[in-house]
Structures are given as structure tokens and as C-alpha cells.
Amino acid sequence: MPVWLKRGKDVEERAAADRQVRATVESILADIEKRGDIAVRELSVRFDNWDRTDFRLSRQEVDDCLSQLTDQDLRDIEFAQTQVRNFAQKQKATMLELEVETLPGVTLGHKHVPINAVGCYVPGGKYPLLASAHMSVITAKVAGCDRVITCAPPFNGKPAAPIVAAQAMAGADEIYVLGGIQAIGAMAIGTETIDPVDMLVGPGNAFVAEAKRQLYGRVGIDLFAGPTETLVIADETVDGEICATDLLGQAEHGPTSPAILLTNSEKLARDTMAEIERLIAILPTGEMARRSWEDYGEVILCESYEEMLAEADRIASEHVQVMTDRDMWFRDSMTNYGAMFLGPRTNVAFGDKVIGTNHTLPTMKAARYTGGLWVGKFLKTCTWQTVTTDEASAMIGEYGSRLSMLEGFVGHAEQANVRVRRYGGRNVPYGQPASPPVRAAE
Secondary structure, X not given: OOEEEEOOOOHHHHHHHHHXXXXXXXXXXXXXXXXXXXXXXXXXXXXXXXXXXXXXXXXXXXXXXXXOOOHHHHXXXXXXXXXXXXXXXXXXXXXXXXXXXXXXXXXXXXXXXXXXXXXXXXXXXXXOOOHHHHHHHHHHHHHOOOEEEEEEOOEXXXXXXXXXXXHHHHXXXXXXXXXXXXXXXXXXXXXXXXXXXXXXXXXXXXXXXXXXXXXXXXXEEOOOOOOOOEEEEEOOOOOXXXXXXXXXXXXOOOOOOXXXXXEOOHHHHHHHHHHHHHHHHHOOOHHHHHHHHHHHOEEEXXXXXXXXHHHHHHHOOOEEEEXXXXXXXXXXXXXXXXXXXXXXXXXXXXXXXXXXXXXXXXXXXXXXXXOOOOHHHHEEEEEEEEEOOHHHHHHHHHHHHHHHHHHOOHHHHHHHHHHHHHHHOOOOOOOOOOOXXXXXXX
């Protein structure tokens, strides 16, 4: 059985925190629904110390932010966005439309229809996470969405220039400097100055994730993308330093970001824990990483690779970093994960920032039933059908009539019966099932 050499907060403590988050979000969303822009402005002042009469940036303000970046900064953003765009375009190319004649005179099909209006949340309260702009805006634009708006909180009391630049370069149609629950609520519910969207996407803290959960149904969402999670699966083919580095690299996101080491080597486990203590002391973001590691970090020791696999699927982590002597076995065998990073030459930060795959991924065990954000999330696969011959309409109508009556839906049966009468030339009594046609004896 697995042995925990280190555990995080207990389940009840986490559940109590979750209950408080739910209550706070419910109250704030109700206030936005009732008071619109006034509530949003008050919330922005309260949570971000940021006050404007209009939270949308003007073209001049966007240009001012772009001018604050160096040419190298802009080239780096452009490189990352090119990778994201290329991968999204390749993904879209796999989504073929369908048209097939399933019976003589009966043609069925589907087409992929872009969502009209999308709201993208770009986190930026602690760090200016400009990469989230690439992942959401570009992917939506590749899908063909007409209106793509963005919200990101202010950073150090003003618009975060790197985030604004990334949003503009990605093709955002409207850019708002607005964070947290108030941003999610404004985009989904709408206010006097912000038209509502049809879908919300993007990662965020626990409050942002809960706001999306409560608004799901009123609008679509991509997935539950809350605080970052990382799982490192490793054996003695690697050392404690690289494991500790990969764990801390994600723990620095925030104080509620789980970072878990799963290994079959007690030596590696002990070495990694020692390296974490050494690196936290010199890491500039070490204070944040320490809080996350102390409260949410875990080290799990397993007896075999099979046990490691079972634990990994149970954890269902957002990010899975695999560094073993059988990386591709884990790739082919694991079923519950957001994104996988195979071998020591790659890592979660590559996926987060630049490699091209999308970094908006399922958290809170949602990887059991969904993958991450991709171009297909912005497309509705809608079916269509046509019946082109009298014979086909009458034949389908007979079956439809009898099956509808079997369920007690007489009105449905009459939709079928009228076709049997008109196109099949048969006198079906009103409100009765169509009888099978009389077939000549063989």
C-alpha cells in the first residue's frame, strides 16, 4: 500500500474553506445581478483597490502598454503565441464535418459552429500571467468566435502591460482591467457597460473557479480550472534536485496549489524533501511556495510502478510530470490527467508558457471526465438531417409513429403519421400507430 511521507491539510479543513468560498461567491454574484456596474466598481475597489468609471481599456491605453515592452519582450510573446496558434490550427484540422447517407433517401450530418461571444479570464493578481491570454484568446479566434473579450486584474495598481500586450496581440476584441469574482460575474451576467458572453474560459483562484461553477448553465464554461496542481511521478532515473525544482515551480503559484511527489524510491523521496527545504530558502518566491508546500504538498511512496499508476489515476492531477524508466508506459496507461509532460527534458513550465499545448486544464479531480481547453471547446458540434424521397419519409414515419405511441406521445406520432399519409399514400387513422406495410408472402 502507498505510504505518505508527507501529507497536506486534512479533508475537513479543506472542505470548510470551500464552504466559505461558495457562500462568498454566491453573495457577490447576487449583488452584481442586482446592481450591475455599481456593484462591479465597488468590488473592484474593495478587492483590487482599482477604481474606474469604465474598466475597458481604450486603444490609446492598449498602445501605451505595448510601448512599455521591449522589442525582445514582444518577439518572445509573438513566438509563444505562434506555437499556441499552430497547435490549435492543427487540432481544428482534425475536426471534420460529416455528411452521410445512412439509408436510401436519408442523409445525416454534423457541422462545427463557433460560439458567438466568449469571455476570457486572465489571472494576474500575484503575477502577470500573460500566457493565459494566448491560451484562451488565440484558441477562440482559431475556432472562429466573433467576439472575444478579456478580463485581467490590475497589477501593482495599474494595468499589467505584459498581459495587455498579450491580449491585444492575440486578437482580443475588448480588454477590461477587472479581476476576480466581479470580472467573472460581469462577463457572464452583463452590466450596463459590459455585454454578456455565451461562454467563460480561463483559470483562476478558488473564487474564480467557484464563480464559474455557480454560473454554469447560465453560460457555458470550459472546465473547472482552479488553483494549479502538479504531480511528479519519478523513480531513481532522476534526482531530488530536479523533482524539487518541478514541484516548487508550480507551488509558487499560490498558497493552495497542491504539489505531489509519487515515487517508488524512498531515497528519492527523502532527497527531494531535503532539496525542497534547500531551494525554498533561496527561491525569490519561496515564501509563497513554502505555504503551498506545507499545507498542500504530499510525498507518496509506492511499492511498484503499477501502484504508482493507480495512485496517479486516483489523484487525477492537472499537470503530470513523468520522469521514470518507462515514461511511455505511463502515457499509454494513465486515464486521469489534464496534461502530461514526459521525461526530464520537458516540464510543466514549458506547457504553461511556450510549447504550444493549452495550459488551461482541469483541476479538483475534473480530469476524471474532461480534458483541457482546446479549439474544440469553442465549437458546438450541431447535427442536421434531411429526407429527400417520399419512400424514405414514409418508411421512417412508420417506425416513428409506432415508437412514439409506445411512449405515449400521440402528437409525436401524428408528426410521423402525416408523412406516412402524404408521402406513403396510406390511410393511418388519426392518433393511431401506423401499421407495418403488408409484405407479399415469400
